[in-house]
Amino acid sequence: xxxxxxxxxxxxxxxxxxxxxxxxxxxxxxxxxxxxxxxxxxxxxxxxxxxxxxxxxxxxxxxxxxxxxxxxxxxxxxxxxxxxxxxxxxxxxxxxxxxxxxxxxxxxxxxxxxxxxxxxxxxxxxxxxxxxxxxxxxxxxx
Numbered sequence: 004x005x006x007x008x009x010x011x012x013x014x015x016x017x018x019x020x021x022x023x024x025x026x027x028x029x030x031x032x033x034x035x036x037x038x039x040x041x042x043x044x045x046x047x048x049x050x051x052x053x054x055x056x057x058x059x060x061x062x063x064x065x066x067x068x069x070x071x072x073x074x075x076x077x078x079x080x081x082x083x084x085x086x087x088x089x090x091x092x093x094x095x096x097x098x099x100x101x102x103x104x105x106x107x108x109x110x111x112x113x114x115x116x117x118x119x120x121x122x123x124x125x126x127x128x129x130x131x132x133x134x135x136x137x138x139x140x141x142x143x144x145x
Contacts (some may be wrong), residue, residue: 004143005134007072008035009123010052012138016123022050023057030140031070037120038072038136041091043080051076064089072102072119072136106133 011026013033020026022040027050030037041048041064042055048054048064061083064071073091075081084104086102094100098110099118107118114120119134125142128135137143 004128004130006035006133006140006143007119007134007136008033008037008140009121009136009138010036010039013141014139016138024050024059024063027067027071029098031067033141035068035140036072036134038074039079040074040076041084042076043083044077048080048083049083072108 008030010021011030012021015032027037027039039050040052041050044055048059048061050057051064068088073089074104075084075091075093081093090102090104092100092108093101094108098113099115100108102108107115109115109118111121111123114129114132116131117133119136120128120132121136122128123138125139135143
């Protein structure tokens with residue numbers, strides 16, 4: 004089962020570091036894929052959960068494209084991600100959405116066979132999942 008770091012977290016939530024490019028890079032360097040929150044505003048890309056915080060460029064994403072799961076946070080960024088190789092998805096409170104690469108991304112603690120479920124704290128998850136996205140990936144790989 005693939006383990007995905009939620010916003011760069013490795014050992015629990017650290018909100019002030021989440022989505023920071025260096026934090027994401029540290030999670031990737033530790034061997035994990037990372038779910039990031041991406042915005043497009045005023046002709047620029049930004050990382051950040053509730054609002055655009057950290058300016059990046061499209062090349063930053065493309066250099067890590069095989070390791071990123073991109074949560075599109077506004078409609079403007081969707082327009083920029085269409086027809087790219089970037090694996091992105093949009094959801095708010097939907098129990099399930101499909102990423103641009105055809106993966107089934109589930110809302111927290113929703114389980115579907117071969118899906119990817121977000122579980123923010125460590126707990127046992129069904130072994131039929133394709134992946135789990137978590138704030139505590141290190142606990143899943145012990």
